Amino acid sequence: MTTTTTTERGTFVGTSVLRVEDRPHLTGAATFGGDVNRPNQLYARIVRSPFAAGRITGIRVDAALEHPQVVAVFTAADVPDVRIPPRMSSGERADKVLQPVIARDEVRYVGEPVAMVVARDQYAAEDAAELVDVEIEPYQAIVEFADAVSAEARPIHSVLGSNEIDRISAARGKADAAFRTADVVVSASFSVQRHGAVPMEPRALVAEEKDGRLTVWGVAKVKQANRRVLAALLDRDVDAIRFIETDVGGSFGARGEFYPEDFLVPWAAIMLKRPVKWVEDRGENLVALNQSREQQWTAEGRGDRRR
Numbered sequence: 001m002t003t004t005t006t007t008e009r010g011t012f013v014g015t016s017v018l019r020v021e022d023r024p025h026l027t028g029a030a031t032f033g034g035d036v037n038r039p040n041q042l043y044a045r046i047v048r049s050p051f052a053a054g055r056i057t058g059i060r061v062d063a064a065l066e067h068p069q070v071v072a073v074f075t076a077a078d079v080p081d082v083r084i085p086p087r088m089s090s091g092e093r094a095d096k097v098l099q100p101v102i103a104r105d106e107v108r109y110v111g112e113p114v115a116m117v118v119a120r121d122q123y124a125a126e127d128a129a130e131l132v133d134v135e136i137e138p139y140q141a142i143v144e145f146a147d148a149v150s151a152e153a154r155p156i157h158s159v160l161g162s163n164e165i166d167r168i169s170a171a172r173g174k175a176d177a178a179f180r181t182a183d184v185v186v187s188a189s190f191s192v193q194r195h196g197a198v199p200m201e202p203r204a205l206v207a208e209e210k211d212g213r214l215t216v217w218g219v220a221k222v223k224q225a226n227r228r229v230l231a232a233l234l235d236r237d238v239d240a241i242r243f244i245e246t247d248v249g250g251s252f253g254a255r256g257e258f259y260p261e262d263f264l265v266p267w268a269a270i271m272l273k274r275p276v277k278w279v280e281d282r283g284e285n286l287v288a289l290n291q292s293r294e295q296q297w298t299a300e301g302r303g304d305r306r307r
Helices: 022-027 122-129 175-180 223-234 260-272 282-288
Strands: 002-007 010-016 042-048 054-060 070-074 113-119 133-138 184-195 204-210 213-217 241-244 276-279 292-303
Touching: 042 122, 042 260, 042 282, 054 113, 070 122, 070 260, 113 122, 113 260, 175 292, 204 260, 213 260, 223 241, 223 260, 260 276
Parallel strands: 042 276, 213 241
Antiparallel strands: 002 010, 042 113, 054 133, 070 113, 184 292, 204 213, 204 276
16 A cells, blocks of 8 residues: 655655554454444335336235334335435436435335334344335336437436436537538447446444434445435435444445435434434445446547648
């Protein structure tokens, strides 16, 4: 590892410095999100949509609530209708279709949360989640970019009337004139496949409210930005929320977003007045963690013959 460190004796630029963070990892003493436990904690399990698109026609939770270890089952009828703001840029049309923290009326991707089961035992929470009966009338999924932007495509968000969120134009100089007078114009189309991060350690959160202050363990990457988002969604002062980042077993950017669970787990801890722990399994990770890229580009370049 090469680092730059300034001390009273000088600077160590380009000098190999002994790592100090490895011993806990090599000896098994590191604390990852799943290693955090609080007294009297409960365990959450997310019930997710098996369909890419569809209308929710009913959710029955009675069987899950009858499980002796279950403390609560939450659906959209119980959870505040808050939407996750984008971390980067947004626009007027994009702001109309922000992601809900739990599906309401419709589901729009495989893995979207439709209910949350909270139990006294992790395995009981998983068993009870399978007892939640979610009825979804599936739509024809739109999986290809060209199909999504065609005039005949079903709008994924009906409020927009189409699947085009925003159109951005950027130009410098007299581009149109330059292309008209160019000796050579070359155009090409490119596509980039979809992919996912798949970190070695899936996400994990533990939330506890104590003496009016909410603490969340397991958050990663953009902690300050996500703390502000959570404070706004909970209608709390930012200083009343503390985020603690544990050791992180991989991130790759995908763990730097604000996800539905980042609201649902702290909210449940507040509502139930007990710590709540949630650990994502690999199946959830593959469908619920944000995926990336899948882009199609058409580019044109101009050139003049050498004079």
